[in-house]
Amino acid sequence: MQKIVLASASPRRREILELAGIPFEVFPAKEEYAPKGLSPADTAVALAKSKCEAVFRQFPARVVVGADTIVVLDDRILGKPHSDREAVEMLMSLQGRTHTVITGVWVCSSGKCGGFADESRVTFHPMTEEEALEYVRTGEPKDKAGAYAIQGLGMRFVKELSGDFYSVMGLPGGRLRRYLATFPEF
Numbered sequence: 001m002q003k004i005v006l007a008s009a010s011p012r013r014r015e016i017l018e019l020a021g022i023p024f025e026v027f028p029a030k031e032e033y034a035p036k037g038l039s040p041a042d043t044a045v046a047l048a049k050s051k052c053e054a055v056f057r058q059f060p061a062r063v064v065v066g067a068d069t070i071v072v073l074d075d076r077i078l079g080k081p082h083s084d085r086e087a088v089e090m091l092m093s094l095q096g097r098t099h100t101v102i103t104g105v106w107v108c109s110s111g112k113c114g115g116f117a118d119e120s121r122v123t124f125h126p127m128t129e130e131e132a133l134e135y136v137r138t139g140e141p142k143d144k145a146g147a148y149a150i151q152g153l154g155m156r157f158v159k160e161l162s163g164d165f166y167s168v169m170g171l172p173g174g175r176l177r178r179y180l181a182t183f184p185e186f
Helices: 011-020 040-056 084-094 129-136 153-157 165-169 173-180
Strands: 004-006 024-026 064-073 076-078 098-108 113-124 158-162
Touching: 004 011, 011 024, 011 165, 011 173, 040 064, 040 098, 040 113, 064 084, 076 084, 084 129, 098 165, 098 173, 113 165, 113 173, 129 153, 153 158, 165 173
Parallel strands: 004 024, 004 064
Antiparallel strands: 064 076, 064 098, 098 113, 113 158
16 A cells, blocks of 8 residues: 555544555645535535645655545535634534535546545534634634534534544545545555
8 A cells, every 4th residue: 555645734634544544644735726606515526626636746656635624504615714703603503503514535646536525414502602602712613614623622512413424524534545445556
């Protein structure tokens, strides 16, 4: 099994690759782009593809993996919050409701490129604005899509999960491992 190049600086994705037994090294992408007007699933894959391809240009003889996770509520993509106030607003919009978390994955090698979107559904317990603010004060939501980390303190809000926990965390490790097996270079 060849060591892949992960086009992400996410510590969560590194942890998932380790758990999945996928050897890797990290070379974060400095760019990401998705055209406007795509479906949420296509947006997640387009973002993963742009990260992957940017790094693949620097490592054309390697297998490169890019990923991006988005949170979708009522067909609206909730990105990373830009302020504590925005994080509280996001959490309050999710409270007591079900939302979709989509992780797009893109893989490139010298012989093949392709990817997929992995979707999960997460339902939050009802919460008060004070509970949301208390969580935001921990600092955990700052770089998280939807303003929460399911694997961290944000788990206190999760009532139900349908799908892959690791995909919600940032990378569907089991599915990725099986997908990588279709690449001759891996």
